[in-house]
Amino acid sequence: MxxxxxxxxxxxxxxxxxxxxxxxxxxxxxxxxxxxxxxxxxxxxxxxxxxxxxxxxxxxxxxxxxxxxxxxxxxxxxxxxxxxxxxxxxxxxxHPSSKALASTQNRNVEKNFIASLGIQTAPFFAIRQQQDIAEAEKVIGFPAILKVATFGYDGKGQIPCKTIEDVYAGFEALGEKECVLEQRIDLDKEISVVLARSQTGTIINFPVAENIHVNGILHTTSVPTSVHAEQAQKAIQMANDIAKGLGYVGTMAVEFFVSQSGEIIANEIAPRPHNSGHYTLDACHTSQFEQQVRMLCGLPAGDCDLITPVVMVNLLGDVWGNSQPHWETLLSETNIKLHLYGKQEARPGRKMGHFNVLAETVDQAMQQADTCFENLKAD
The missing domain is CATH 3.40.50.20 (Rossmann fold)
Structure with missing residues (x-):
């Protein structure tokens, strides 16, 4: 109902x-x-x-x-x-339901769920005790990455592994908590799909976003992407299948790898609005947050169409240094929209805000975004 x-x-x-x-x-x-x-x-x-x-x-x-x-x-x-x-x-x-949330809180559970839908993931193996590592070596190639199964985000709780010895050392360094060992993908791009699914099962998709991460944390998101239309459509279909499989209601995102050979590989589910969807605040008719309200309240979805090419840039606490960033760098540009989150203390790696650069092309937006980001940093 x-x-x-x-x-x-x-x-x-x-x-x-x-x-x-x-x-x-x-x-x-x-x-x-x-x-x-x-x-x-x-x-x-x-x-x-x-x-x-x-x-x-x-x-x-x-x-x-x-x-x-x-x-x-x-x-x-x-x-x-x-x-x-x-x-x-x-x-x-x-919304979302406790059942939907439970399927996304543990990386091993999440990856098994995605695989059960016939959607490709990176090869992975659950590491729950030290003895599992020897078995993992039989199925996971190197380089790989060891991740804690729960509470890991923005690169936290992740250790790159070049050899099986690195896995043993990493498992110990992570306190021998449940982990997942993932084989690294020969990566071309990272993309994400943000969608909204209603209580009646109707799904509407925002444009596919292309993401660049630095030290495991999202740095920029650009839309439209440089991926081929058929790749974008495949990612959208996969994300929609995941939302349907979860019985999900609300706004959610799925992150994907695009391999050098063009494969679309599901990485992670975010059962909520997503950092890579912040561009929607200024570049789409409806933001991902208005969409979240609409889905929760049983209202029709808003228009997701892109109004203008856009690049979103994350602002971490690192940008502050020992003083305030040079906000005039952004605020003097009429096509840049600044969003700060009202956090009391700027710390390295902490998401403090973002800005969206709106331009005629993604290339123009990215060039301006890079320049402004460098000029923004506090002395």
């Missing part, structure tokens, strides 16, 4: 970081009130929400209070405990 929730109602957001902040802003612009639950009293979403419940994600009294206030609840990131969503599902509308 598709239940429409209209402006004036209260929506809930589990998680108070920048994704929660941008959802909150989109929802408030559309006339909704927003309650954010996050344990950080200075969380970026909490400080702009209509109400901030400052509590742990497993605090049942706080969750009960939230459920009473909210017509529907969604999540900011995939590491919200699935049992938290299961608890809330007994009391109010929750």
């Amino acid at each position: 598709n239940t429409q929730i209209l402006p004036g109602s209260t929506l809930g957001m589990l998680g108070g970081g920048q994704l929660g902040r941008m959802f909150t802003s989109a929802a408030q612009i559309m006339g909704y009130k927003v309650v954010v639950l996050d344990p950080d009293p200075q969380s970026p979403a909490g400080v702009i929400a209509d109400q901030h419940i400052c509590a742990a994600y497993d605090d049942e009294k706080a969750l009960d209070d939230m459920a009473k206030l909210c017509a529907a609840i969604t999540t900011e990131f995939e590491n919200i405990p699935a049992q938290t969503l299961a608890f809330l599902e007994q009391k109010t509308i929750v």
Whole structure:
């Protein structure tokens, strides 16, 4: 059943970081009130929400209070405990579901799920104990990368491995927690598909984005991409199949590798709006965050079409140095849109904001983005 929730109602957001902040802003612009639950009293979403419940994600009294206030609840990131969503599902509308979230919280579970749909992944092997490593060597070629199975993001909990000895050392360095060993792809490009799936199963896709990572963290996203149309369409179909397989409702993203031989290989599922979808805030008719509101509230999806070529550049705490960046570098350019996340402290590797460069071509946007990024850095 598709239940429409209209402006004036209260929506809930589990998680108070920048994704929660941008959802909150989109929802408030559309006339909704927003309650954010996050344990950080200075969380970026909490400080702009209509109400901030400052509590742990497993605090049942706080969750009960939230459920009473909210017509529907969604999540900011995939590491919200699935049992938290299961608890809330007994009391109010929750999207994505606890079942969908549980399928994406562990890399081994996620990759097995993707493979079960007949979608190609990089060769992988679960490492749960030291004895598994000898078996992994039989099926995984090198170079490879060892990743913790849970709570790893933005390059954290990942160790490149050139030999089997590196895997033994890496497993020990990661505290012998459950890991996945992935064979490295002969990489040409990295792309992502951001989509929205409704309660009735209708899917609408944003344009495929091309991504460049630095030290495991997304640096730039450009749209349109340089991938062939048939490759882009294959990635879209794979992402849609994943969303359908999850029974997913909301905005989500799937990251893909494009190999040198042109294969499209699924990498990771993000059951939420995604960093590579931030370009939609300025370059599409509807942003990924408005789309998240629409899906949660049972409303028709907004138009996803691209208005202009765009390059998004992440701003990490490294850009701050010991002072504020040279904001005038960006703000003096009429085709650049700056988004800062309201975080109190700039730390190396911490996502503090982003900017979108809008131009007639991606090449023009990228050239300007690179120049402005270099000139932006604090002295």
